[in-house]
Amino acid sequence: MNQPRYPFTAIVGQDQLKTALLLNAVNPAIGGVLIRGHKGSAKSTAARALAALLPPIRTVVGCAFNCDPDAPCDACPTCRQPDRQVETRPAPFITLPLGATEDRVVGTLDIQRVLREREHAFQPGMLAAAHRGVLYIDEVNLLADHLVDLLLDAAAMGVNTVQREGFAITHPARFVLIGTMNPEEGDLRPQLLDRFGLMVDVVAPTDPAERAEVVRRRMAFERDPHAFAAAWRAEEDALRARILAARERLPHVHLDDDMLAFIARLCVEFEVEGVRADITLCKTACTLAAFDGRTHVTPDDVRTAAELVLPHRRRRQPFEQPHLDRQRLDDLMRDLTDTPPNAEGDAPEPSPDGDSPPADGVEEETFAPSPTATPHIQVVGAASPPRPHGRRAAATQSPRGRYVRAVRDPHATDIAFDATLRTALGRGDAHITIQRDDLHRKVREGRTGTLILFVVDASGSMAARRRMEAAKGAVLTLLGDAYRQRDDVALIAFRGPQAQVLLPPTHSVELAERALRTLPTGGRTPLAHALTLAGEMIARAHRTTPERPIVLVLITDGKANVPLDGRDPWHATLDAAAHLAAQPITAIVLDTEQGVVRHGRAAELAAALRGVHIPLEDVSAEQVVRVVQQTLK
Secondary structure, three states: OOOOOOOHHHOOOOHHHHHHHHHHHHOHHHOOEEEEEOOOOOHHHHHHHHHHHOOOEEEEOOOOOOOEOOEOOOOOOHHHOOOOOEEEEOOOEEEOOOOOOHHHHHEEEOHHHHHHHOOOOEEEOHHHHOOOOEEEEEOHHHOOHHHHHHHHHHHHHOEEEEEEOOEEEEEEOOOEEEEEEOHHHOOOOHHHHOOOOEEEEEOOOOOHHHHHHHHHHHHHHHHOHHHHHHHOHHHHHHHHHHHHHHHHHHHHOEOOHHHHHHHHHHHHHOOEOOOHHHHHHHHHHHHHHHHOOOOEOOHHHHHHHHHHHOOOOEOOOOOOOOOOOHHHHHHHHHHHHHOOOOOOOOOOOOOOOOOOOOOOOOOOOOOOOOOOOOOOOEEOOOOOOOOHHHOOOOOOEOOOOEEEEEEEOOOOOOEOHHHHHHHHHHOOOOOOOOOHHHOEEEEEEOOOOOEEEEEEEOOOOHHHHHHHHHHHHHHHHHHOOHHHHOOEEEEEEEEOOEEEEEEEEEOOHHHHHHHOOOOOOOOOOOHHHHHHHHHHHHHHHHHHOOOOOEEEEEEEOOOOOOOEOOEOHHHHHHHHHHHHHOOOOEEEEEEOOOOOOOOOHHHHHHHHHOOEEEEOOOOOHHHHHHHHHHHHO
16 A cells, blocks of 8 residues: 555644645746745645645546547547547656656657657656646755746647657647745756746744644654544545535636736836746635635635745845735735726835834845956966866766757767767667768756855954945856856865864855854954965865866955964964865965055965965945956856
8 A cells, every 4th residue: 555645734823834835736827936945844745735735637548648538639549549538647746856858758759668669659758647646846045947938838738749850749738837846056047037937935833832733743654654544535635525526616716807917017116027927826716715715816715825925036135035014915905906097106114003013134234345456367377278177067068967958060079979879779770770960969968067265364453344235246246157167166264273164165145144144353463374274175165076166365455463383373374275276276375465565475375375466445345246257267
């Protein structure tokens, strides 16, 4: 007997998450749901429980497309057989692995049938397998961008079109798309966030009684899964019947013009870019009405839908996490419902008695743009330009990355044998021969990115605070683009007797904000220890990913006054710099020395590092970011 899944109706709390999943179960055209939350917040449990809740599907025995027997797709050979047999089976639940190739997802040529029967045949992929069910992606933010695009296109259009060697095919692909992610692992790009119909942020319950109930139910399920599932079967059956009734009711739900204008004004007020939010809001509001047993959309439907549709689409400040100000939503709802749709309403007044608490915001720290011009970059201690180790390599040119797709290349050395063989088979020759024009090259995608390591002087007083603030602003700015570039950022600060790793390598803005919330300053200047600590971090990075580019950004005036292993502080610093110079890195020294009399130690240090020396009169986050980005171009 198969192990039952944890019942959907047994999940404690998480009402918004359950609502978003149920709405997609009723109407997959909403476009799926993205579930953001930290580990242990029931993301995967809820997604898998939904699959068991979906009504069973009728299909033909042996059908790989999960066709409806009353409306089979043209591409399905099984459903065209005269002696086909119909069966009822559970709705499919397909988990997409992070290492999946494009052919595995969308489908490709069936090589075995071509060899055996000498005719073109299509081998369906995971999109066909998920039709009329659920397609689940854990850690969707770590999935290759082009695969995310494919999935979201199919989820939005309900069909999958495949064009391969000598044939093209289109088949239905209507499924509930569920993606989960931990924001500490990096976020999705805004373009991809917008493509998900709904988004929910989930957190573990903070009420002790609720947490205790979660544990109690989970332990009961693990002790006897079948008995636990049986205890919740009545609730599961009732909810399943409600989903079926809502599906039948949905085509009859009416959205009048006034309500449509109301939705459009709401999207304008929240400064949502594009009209995808308007369309999804309409679909979601209609689905809410159908699920509630009504055929007319109300303002309450729109308000509930807005909390799921708008947070990840509204224009945000840099580093601001997706959220929706519920107090403002209440005020706008009150204002819009009191104002005729075509009238010019006054700006909404704050409500003193709003019921919903404001959503948690993200504390922001603003660094004003520096009035100084772009600093001149001077190479010290080298006759040729700096080594290009810090420059980004294209994401699809990694020799060790994952094989994601194939391209025709008569001179290929990293041969994609599957695509090459399919092309040769496609000619239909009696004897299979592979010609040079059949060769395909593997396109690989690596996740190496660049490691940007900041080493910042935190000794002293006012100047140190400015340096640390500039470093923090630069770290957060660079992390804003880290997901797309696959970059990691780290920060080492040195003050007092030794240096300290304040931020280990990460591409998470959220983790960096927490780690850098307090920035200690003051004390002496252990510069030699800071470079030694940086060398250890760089060595670990090279052992893990040898091909990874590394950029070292040292922000200092070059003054060292803490000895290392009994050696003179400055000589120990130069020795540590020479050791770093032997590593395949790009070094940038941002010189913050000020005053009439200057010793030029930072320039000497840059020469020892064989790097770039940039004097800065007034260090700022904008200048640091500009220098780093110029280096990475």
